[in-house]
Each structure stands twice: as structure tokens, then as C-alpha cells.
């Protein structure tokens with residue numbers, strides 16, 4: 473069974489009633505509940521826990537990490553970011569949601585500014601599947617709508633994604649690369665755009681389907697860790713050549 477850890481900064485829900493009304497137990501618990509029937513072994517972790525809930529032991533027992541953060545990116549300790557980064561390089565999957573585009577870990581993995589246009593107008597978002605053969609799109613319709621979402625618009629300052637699975641259209645005229653995959657080291661990364669904290673996005677069946685598919689896609693392959701940086705003996709006899 474894939475071991476999933478859902479990390480949420482869990483600050484908006486405690487400080488803002490408007491958010492608490494939508495996610496009374498926090499975004500992490502809403503996601504855990506929504507993914508409960510996906511055949512995953514699910515744990516949660518939050519910023520205020522010791523080591524942000526991401527101890528060596530927790531990360532070593534995590535196949536895929538989901539990351540939701542927004543107003544407290546700066547409060548995530550650099551040492552923990554390094555620890556998560558190392559695990560991604562070793563093969564841990566990482567799913568970065570919505571405002572996690574500005575998290576320390578996502579910016580470090582992308583190497584770019586990761587900035588974008590935004591607008592909080594509660595407008596309709598239509599999410600189009602642009603790679604229907606991709607496993608993250610399995611079981612989804614051609615497109616689906618979220619009646620109220622924050623707008624994220626291009627240009628999104630990321631490196632060219634390895635694969636583009638979703639593109640979003642917004643009522644106000646903007647478009648966005650809303651489902652992007654990346655490979656870093658042995659790790660697979662998926663960025664998925666929806667999930668503003670004042671909208672009930674993480675209760676939407678299609679959104680949950682995307683997240684559950686992406687966790688399965690990002691799980692470690694089980695391939696051996698390559699050994700690098702040393703002179704190696706030949707595997708077959710090397711015949712002497714005239715030079």
C-alpha cells in the first residue's frame with residue numbers, strides 16, 4: 473500500500489473563520505477523508521508539530537508527500553526543506569497543491585521564481601484534460617468545472633514541465649498550466665493548481681480523483697538507486713585493443 477503523508481501549514485483554518493467554515497478540521501483532514509477510499513495508507517502532518525511533523529522517520533516512511541501551504545511558507549525551517557528535497561531526490565513523490573507554488577520546497581526543486589498572476593473573484597474555472605493518455609487523467613471527463621475558485625494566470629514562472637496534463641480556463645479570460653509533472657533525481661513531482669482555502673474545492677469528486685491518481689503516479693518505482701561518482705570495474709572482459 474502506498475504510504476501518503478498529507479502536509480498542511482494549517483494556519484488559515486485556525487485564524488480565519490471564513491476558511492474554518494469550509495474546512496473545520498483543516499485542509500489536511502478534508503483531503504485525508506476524501507482520499508480514504510483510494511487504497512492509500514494516509515497520515516497527516518502540520519507546521520506547528522515538532523519538525524513540522526516531517527521527522528526523518530516520517531519521511532523515510534513516506535512514499536508520496538502532499539504539500540499545501542500559503543501564508544506561512546517562511547516559517548518552514550530550511551533544514552526540513554533540505555530533508556524533503558533529499559527524499560525527493562531518492563524517489564519520494566511530491567504533490568504540490570495550489571499556493572504551494574511559492575513554497576520553499578517547490579521553488580528549490582524548480583529553480584525559478586514560480587510567480588504567477590492571481591485574482592480572488594470567486595470565478596468559474598474550467599479544467600481541460602490536455603493529455604488524456606496520462607495516468608493522472610484516468611477516469612476523468614474531457615473537462616470539468618469548479619464554480620468558484622481563485623484565478624491563477626499565465627505567465628507561470630516554472631521550467632517547461634515534463635508533461636502538461638491539465639490547462640485551466642477562467643471566467644475572467646485568463647488561462648493557466650494547472651497540471652504539470654516534473655522529474656527531479658529519482659522523484660516524481662506533480663503540481664496541481666486548484667484549492668483556494670475559501671472554496672470547497674477539496675470536496676469535489678474530480679479534484680479528489682486527480683489527487684488520488686497523482687499519488688499513485690508519483691509513488692516510487694522501486695528501481696535500484698544508481699551508484700555514481702566512482703570508478704567502476706568492467707562487467708564484461710575488455711579485450712585489449714591496438715592503440
Ligand code: ZN
Nearest residue numbers: 571622668669
Ligand atoms: Zn489561493
